[in-house]
Amino acid sequence: MKTPIKSTVKALLELQEENKSATLLGIGPMSKNLLQASFELARDYDFPLMFIASRNQVDMDELGGGYVNGWNQFTFMEAIKEIAVKTNFNGLYYVCRDHGGPWQRDKERNDHLPVNEAMALGKKSYLADIEAGFDLLMIDPTKDPFEVGKVIPLETVIERTVELIEYCEQERKARNLPEIGYEVGTEETNGGLTSTNIYETFILRLQEELDEKGLPMPTFIVGQTGTLVRKTEQAGQFNFENAYELAQMAKKYGVGLKEHNGDYLDDVSLLEHIPSQITATNVAPQYxxxxxxxxxxxxxxxxxxxxxxxxxxxxxxxxxxxxxxxxxxxxxxxxxxxxxxxxxxxxxxxxxxxxxxxxxxxxxxxxxxxxxxxxxxxxxxxxxxxxxxxxxxxxxIKRPIRDYVECYNLQGATTRIKEKL
Known part of the structure; x- marks a missing residue:
């Protein structure tokens, strides 16, 4: 039975205390070639893979499918399994929903779907994720088209996040499926979870609501580390101090800090990730x-x-x-x-x-x-x-991925994680 992603992150948080940890790499699955490059590197360097698919990239056929290979959740999983076999990969890999939830398809947002309809479609998509065997679901209700240019109230984000996690857990348990992880928060630079005060308030309020309903804490909480992708370059500035503080805050609650927009980072910024104790980074358009x-x-x-x-x-x-x-x-x-x-x-x-x-x-x-x-x-x-x-x-494609593997201390990470479990 595969090690749940939550157990892998728990092991990484413990390894941070021993200076033996790594920063996981979430890879946007842009093509079969990218999947092959990822599996070959993970096989040769012995690290866990995370494939992070947005709803625009991979989704149900009836919701419009995905622009990546026309994959829906099930054909995406089949392709991943096929390429894992083709590359003789027998390590850990996790299939993750990136930015799931309401209004996360461009069309839903552009059509200004009302909240009830958007939430229903988000749930339908999550159900397909769960039935297909995804390991991690990002719960992101922050793309509200009626709040353009505004910061969505924290209570609204928490309320919708809890509703969606509760739905997913009910459906998972009803099908007697294995434990899955959840990712919450937003990487937005304008009003996202940037300061430790807001970050901790979010975690505490979320924990309170989840505990009340007997729901699990998330595996990752996204925090803003200063990264921002524009055109084909890193337009932000990695902020070590902010990243470290957010990572320590998340760790207090047994959760990993997840960084988004990690594309096109220079080697200096990449090397800062291990001492900053960021647990995972998402990279997609670069590859x-x-x-x-x-x-x-x-x-x-x-x-x-x-x-x-x-x-x-x-x-x-x-x-x-x-x-x-x-x-x-x-x-x-x-x-x-x-x-x-x-x-x-x-x-x-x-x-x-x-x-x-x-x-x-x-x-x-x-x-x-x-x-x-x-x-x-x-x-x-x-x-x-x-x-x-x-x-x-x-x-x-392997060249830029290898840069992250080397700087993120990923070589041998699967072995270190398994020894810790």
Whole structure:
């Protein structure tokens, strides 16, 4: 039987006291290539994996499915199991819902669904997570479209959080399924859980409400450590003191501090994570961007091979990726200032901005039939000259993940955790 994620986090908190701990890495599952890269690294470096899927990425077909491989909760789990077998991985991995709950699909938020309807859809999605076998559910009712630009009252967040945990626990127990973990809180920089005072107030009030209903404390509470992703860079500033204080506060209650927006951190900031005692970090868009960059490098090689007369008919992968990345409009959430309001036509007519959008949003298009067709053609062309394109992509994705593995003291972490349990 798999070690519950709550037990793994408890072991990590104890290992922190012995200076033997690690910071877990939550990986946004952008593609099968990323899953393969993750499993191969975790196999070779002996650390636990966490795959963190948002509702836009993986969800029920009737709610719109997900943009990542068209996966719903069950096909996502099947793909993970398939790749674990393919890579001979027999360590620990956890499948996690990132930002579950009401209004967490873009359409639900844009449609301004009333609270009752949004909560019902959030619960329906959680039920599929539970039945599919997810190990951790993030309970996030903070994307309220009626509170845009405002800080949602703490009591409202707590009330909705408790309601959702109670629902999930009832449904889990009714199906006699194993214990799952919960993640709560928000990473928002404007009014999120930034100061230790607000953080502790949140924990205490949440504990009070959960205890009253006989519900478990969460495994992770998200806290703001200064990180912020914009475009394809870390636009925030990692705050060691804040991170350390929040981590100690969470540990008092047997909970791990979870950091979001951990993409594109430099080595100095990454190395600060172990002494700051952050228990886990989420990284998602960076790894999708790395895969896009890998494809563009292969497309450049392919063009050179045509110039050398070694292949006749190159793919149109770059052009197809570029067009669909811009048309997706999913880049808007990562832009800054007036750029969030640019029209598709304005971007299409600006070569420099188009290239930047491709870097940001290429990974949102990987599941489109036209993109898949060009990737297959690219691979076939390169194969003619003994270049394994798919292997290059997997290794390309591994590079930034390996940086986190090394700095987060993850090598050997599974063995250390098992010895502690």
């Amino acid at each position: 999708g961007t790395e895969e896009t960059r890998g494809y563009l490098k292969l497309a450049s090689v392919e063009q050179k091979l045509k110039d050398y007369g070694l292949i006749e008919n190159p793919s149109k992968l770059r052009d197809v990726l570029l067009y669909h990345a811009i048309q997706s409009e999913r880049w808007r959430k990562w832009m800054v200032g007036d750029q969030t309001e640019l029209t598709v036509d304005e971007i299409m007519n600006d070569a420099e901005l188009s290239t930047a959008i491709l870097d940001i949003a290429g990974h949102y298009t990987f599941n489109l039939a036209e993109v898949k067709k060009e990737i297959d053609k690219l691979y076939a062309n390169l194969n003619q000259v003994n270049i394994n394109g798919q292997r290059f992509i997997v290794e390309h």
